[in-house]
Every structure is written in C-alpha cells, then in structure tokens.
Amino acid sequence: RALIVDFGSQVTQLIARRLRESGVYCEVHPYNRANADFVKDYGPRAIILSGSPHSTSWEDSPRADPYLFEAGVPVLGICYGEQTMCAQLGGRVETSDHREFGRADIQIVAESPLLKGLGEVGDTERVWMSHGDRVMAAPEGFHVIATSPGAPFAAIADEARQFYGVQFHPEVVHTPRGALLLKNFTHGIAGMKGDWTMAAFKDEAIARIREQVGKGRVICGLSGGVDSAVAAVLIHEAIGDQLVCVFVDTGLMRHGEAEEVVTLFREHYNIPLVAADEGERFLSALDGIDDPEKKRKTIGKLFIDVFEEKAKLAGGADFLAQGTLYPDVIESVSFDGGPSVTIKSHHNVGGLPARMNMKLVEPLRELFKDEVRALGRELGLPEAFVGRHPFPGPGLGIRIPGAVTKEKADILRAADRIYIEEIKKEGLYDVIWQAFAVLLPVRTVGVMGDERTYDSVLALRAVTSVDGMTADYFPFDHDFLGRVATRIINEVRGVNRVVYDVTSKPPGTIEWE
Ligand code: XMP
Helix, strand or coil: CEEEEECCCCCHHHHHHHHHHCCCCEEEEECCCCCHHHHHHHCCCEEEECCCCCCCCCCCCCCCCHHHHCCCCCEEEECHHHHHHHHHHCCEEEEEEEEEEEEEEEEECCCCHHHCCCCCCCCEEEEEEEEEEEEEECCCCCEEEEECCCCCCCEEEECCCCEEEECCCCCCCCCCCHHHHHHHHHHHHCCCCCCCCHHHHHHHHHHHHHHHHCCCCEEEEECCCHHHHHHHHHHHHHHHHHEEEEEEECCCCCCCHHHHHHHHHHHHHCCCEEEEECHHHHHHHHCCCCCHHHHHHHHHHHHHHHHHHHHHHCCCCCEEECCCCHHHHHHHCCCCCCCCCCCCCCCCCCCCCHHHCCEEECCCCCCCHHHHHHHHHHCCCCHHHHCCCCCCCCHHHHCCCCCCCHHHHHHHHHHHHHHHHHHHHCCCCCCCCEEEEEEEEEEEEEEECCEEEEEEEEEEEEEECCCCCCEEECCCCHHHHHHHHHHHHHHCCCEEEEEECCCCECCCCCCCC
C-alpha cells in the first residue's frame, strides 16, 4: 500500500483518488502523524508528499519527518512536497513574486521511469501548476528531468534513491497525463501490482469499523440520500444490530423520499429504524428566516436536537455514524492559516455538539461521490437508489430563497417532481450529476386563459460534475426546457414563469444557498 502524507493542499485527496483508480490502496495521513513509528507500522511501498497552502520559507511551516527519506521507500514530492523535500535534503527553495497558476508546458530534458510514456526528451507536456515558491537548487544526487520557464526544476529525480519531485500537480485532471505519471511512480518505480478494488475497500472499511466500534452501539442518521444510506448499510454489514438508524423527515424532503427510505431499510435490509415525521417543527423553526447561513444553521441545529431525542428513544449509542464525503470535509474545514475558506456550513459536518458525547464513525470520509456509488452497488443497494442525484442535508430549505413556508415547500416539491420525471423520460437522469428546481421569492405577472396571474418564478438547475467541487450547467435543448416549463405552469398552482440557470461552478455553487 501507498502512504500519502498530507500538508494541507485542497487537492490531496485527488492523489488518493488517482491511486485508487489505478488499483493501488492508499491512505492519507497528516504530516505530523507520519513519523518513524507510524511509517514502520504502516509499511508503505511508496510515499507521496502532497502540496500545501504553506511556504517552506515561513517559520514553522510543516516538514516531512526525516525518517520518510531514510525508510528505503520510493518518495514522490508534489509541489510543496517537492519543495520541502528539496529544502530538507540540502537543496534551495525560493519564494518568487512570480506566482504561477494554471496551465503550463514543461519540456522533458532527460529520460526517467517517472515520465515513461509521457514523451521523448525534447517533447513538451501540458501540466497544471499552482505555486508561489519554486525550487532553485536540487539536493545532491538529483537531476532535472523536466523544466519550464516558470519552474526550472519542474520535475527532478534521484534514480538511485528513487526520490522524485514535481512542481506541477499530476493529480488534477488539468494535467492530462498526470494519472500516468502517478502510475509510473506506484506501479513502475515502486513495483506495486494495482490489484486493489472497491470490494477490497469494502472489506477494509468493515474491518476498520469493527475495530473502532468494538461492542459499542452506533446510531446513524439517514437523510434520504445515497451517502448516509451507503454508510448505514456498510456499518450494518460490519456490526449488524449494534446499529440503529434514525430517519427524521424534516418536511423538506423530495416527493416520495420519506416512504422510500423507510421501505428500503425496514423491508429490504431489515435494519432497525426509528422514523419521525417532524415537518411542522422544522417549518416553525424556519419561520421568517431568510438568511441562507441562518437557515442552514437553524435546520442543522434542530436536526441535532430532534436526532438526540430519537437517539434516546432508540436506547442511546456510543457512536454516531455519518455519511460525510471528502468534498464535504474539504469545503467545510479551513486548514489553519491556509487559503481554504468556509463556503457553506454543511449540515452534516462538524455540527455535532459535544453534549451528545458520542464518537464519530465516518467510513466514507475519504471517498468521492462516484466511489460511494460504486461502494453502494458493491453492498447491493438498488440501482435506482444508488444512482440518485445528491440531495443536500438542509433539503428544500435551501432551494427556497427567502423565508420557507409549507405552501412553498409543497409547490417546489410538485414542480421538482415534474422536472425530474421529464428528465428521466428523456433518458438524461444518469448523465446529469444533479438536477432540481428552486422556488424564487419573486412574483411576476402572467396571463393564463384570459386571466391575469401574479405568481412565483421557478428556476431549473441541472449540472454535470465529477465530484461536486466544480460543475458545468447542462445544455438541455430548448424544446425540452419548453416542455418542462409548460407542464409545470399547467400543473403546479402558484408558478407562472420558469427560467433556466446557466451558471457553472465556480463562480456559482450548485445549490442556490
Ligand atoms: P454546492 O452548492 O456547495 O454543493 O456547490 C455541492 C454539493 O453538495 C451538496 N450540498 C450539501 N450536501 N449537506 C450535504 O449533505 C449540505 O449541507 C449541503 N450543501 C450542499 C449539493 O447539493 C451539491 O451536490
């Protein structure tokens, strides 16, 4: 297995993802945990040092444990990883005013197993750079294997010790042959076989859950979405009836969702489930609140209160399970001093008050959405459930800008149902990452029959994405949009105008709030 040492880059997990895609099992551990004892115990066949928002020139900036370079294991440093490796092994790193961010071309200047299949000496290769500092002198034993005007030490190698460094990010899709470079490192240089699969992940995750939980009881909140369902089924497979699930219907669910969850868990899996219909409580807590963060916090807080009540009813537990995914972790957590900021308070992360006094079980924390789906299939969840579009914890509450009411939630549910039905009919559901309607707090004038109407505007959103972190709007054809608009206006009272959102992420986010 491989070890990824994390220095806090926003894209560290993408390294893990690329490795998993090439069949290599790996774990990401923070730099300050990856010391000699840890590494001896873990026994990596390959070590990758991640990027970082820090600069090696800052006081107290993170360093790799010196043992990482003494373990006799191949090491690849990426961006900051290359810089700290150079700084620690006797090279020189410089803070340059000339920050390099975005696409760049590197030129291959020497043969190396790391660049096998990328090109011949003299060829150029497209890569993604994102750095302020750069290496100005490599440590003894290293030579340059690729260079660029902005990064003279774009790729370096010490073939004898099997130490490699790249200034660019091979883990992002903007480095088209980055995955090949990583594979050259793990398979070619480190000699790993690449025979790891999602079935193996499942077994390892089950073993880890058993080890963490022991004889303890675990409680899991189901949101109706794929993530919490997969987490619950996985945990149930690990510890059986030491798991109890709680499903809180917030009144902000999609059409038919509550019934579906209850049926799936009680009948299909026979997993103990406490289901509570709490729509009225959520709506009255949201009464008059129109600020998006306030809404998220209100829903999140009440959810925890209700959850706590239900957990007590269910007999209490030692652990709380959550279907937190990697993008949730990274968009909600700020690395100390780093550039990563809180964009939205995701209601499934970090909202758990210490008063519940439960430890967290988060078996999906390292995974991206499509990997969770693959795991769900591995666990035998029905395809219709696994393939479902993501749904945010705060539900329809953040798809109704302005104050939320039951009436608005009902209108939105009805319109959303028609929209999704039409998308399915068109065979587009699975190519779209997420599609939903948003009920705007704007009324406009229309005419139906001979009557003047003065009703709400509904916005339709549909995006494609790989992991939810970036997204493009979906290019529906106009006939389709026209058909959906007509059906919604004819069938849903309270909506007399439909618009389509053509914003990508960034600069937009997927949800409107
Ligand atoms: P944004 O709107 O931030 O959404 O571009 C990215 C993805 O995350 C979902 N999302 C959430 N999921 N709890 C969740 O479990 C939340 O609080 C939350 N907010 C947004 C969103 O639907 C999209 O798939």
